[in-house]
Amino acid sequence: MKWLSFGGPGGERPGVLLSENEVLDIAGQWPRWPRDWRHLLAAGIDAEIARLVSAGRYSARHVHAAPPLVLAPPIPNPSKVVALGRNYASHAAEQDRPAAQHPLLFAKAPSSLVGHEATVVVVPQETRPDYEAEMALVIGRTARDVAQDDALSHVAGVSAFNDVSGRDAQFKDRLWFRGKSYDTFGPVGPWVVSLDEIGDPDDLELKMIVNGEVRQKARTSEMVAGAAMIVAYVSRHMTLLPGDLIATGTPGGVGVFRDPPIFLQDGDRMEVHLEGVGILANPVRRPKEEGG
Numbered sequence: 001m002k003w004l005s006f007g008g009p010g011g012e013r014p015g016v017l018l019s020e021n022e023v024l025d026i027a028g029q030w031p032r033w034p035r036d037w038r039h040l041l042a043a044g045i046d047a048e049i050a051r052l053v054s055a056g057r058y059s060a061r062h063v064h065a066a067p068p069l070v071l072a073p074p075i076p077n078p079s080k081v082v083a084l085g086r087n088y089a090s091h092a093a094e095q096d097r098p099a100a101q102h103p104l105l106f107a108k109a110p111s112s113l114v115g116h117e118a119t120v121v122v123v124p125q126e127t128r129p130d131y132e133a134e135m136a137l138v139i140g141r142t143a144r145d146v147a148q149d150d151a152l153s154h155v156a157g158v159s160a161f162n163d164v165s166g167r168d169a170q171f172k173d174r175l176w177f178r179g180k181s182y183d184t185f186g187p188v189g190p191w192v193v194s195l196d197e198i199g200d201p202d203d204l205e206l207k208m209i210v211n212g213e214v215r216q217k218a219r220t221s222e223m224v225a226g227a228a229m230i231v232a233y234v235s236r237h238m239t240l241l242p243g244d245l246i247a248t249g250t251p252g253g254v255g256v257f258r259d260p261p262i263f264l265q266d267g268d269r270m271e272v273h274l275e276g277v278g279i280l281a282n283p284v285r286r287p288k289e290e291g292g
């Protein structure tokens with residue numbers, strides 16, 4: 001199943017992608033159920049929705065044409081967004097650092113999240129905005145100190161993620177929270193593909209394409225810590241709740257470590273391509289540089 005949220009901020013509704021062009025409005029179809037994916041997952045209703053949808057047990061009245069819908073982050077309001085640093089050897093090598101010996105965790109503010117085709121807006125004080133293509137894991141069941149063997153049973157599915165990063169703030173602070181948490185610096189989507197449909201999350205092709213140029217290209221099999229190890233590790237340090245996101249790290253090819261560095265410019269179009277999920281596209285809006 002591919003599931004998503006649609007509608008503007010504050011008005012998001014949960015949906016299921018029935019085909020390339022059709023979205024089923026869950027809140028319209030089943031009005032007694034929770035009205036967002038975080039609480040649908042917490043109530044364990046996602047399996048029931050998958051069963052009813054595959055059996056065709058819904059009304060055409062609640063099916064909308066997909067393209068005009070505004071897509072929100074699939075989980076608009078997670079309790080947290082956990083992200084990993086240096087989880088690909090190629091990204092560690094481009095900064096002359098070793099890959100992380102154990103998963104290196106940092107936080108992104110949930111308020112940074114935006115959906116597919118939302119504009120990433122760079123504030124004037126941040127002059128080195130950069131992209132990072134990643135796979136996101138979406139937690140489906142509460143995970144607290146889970147074993148690696150059991151870890152993926154706590155994952156609802158995967159989505160594409162762009163860990164947009166303000167390198168000025170990131171390097172100046174030597175802490176990553178501010179530079180990773182600007183509003184709109186967390187594009188995710190367009191939808192979540194359930195684990196039963198995606199297959200092995202540790203073997204998907206991942207690319208970042210900016211204005212048609214491939215800037216990053218890797219497979220998730222190159223991750224130092226794979227999906228199950230990541231979930232088990234994080235769950236030993238903090239409880240993962242339904243709807244929480246884990247951004248699993250980015251491969252080599254980010255802008256800041258290129259020679260010469262390339263930063264995001266006004267009018268750029270970023271696309272994260274994740275095999276089995278599709279394309280998460282976001283335009284960039286950036287004020288002109290001072291005096292320019």
Ligand code: MG
Pocket residue numbers: 083084085132134163247249250
């Ligand atoms: Mg990252």
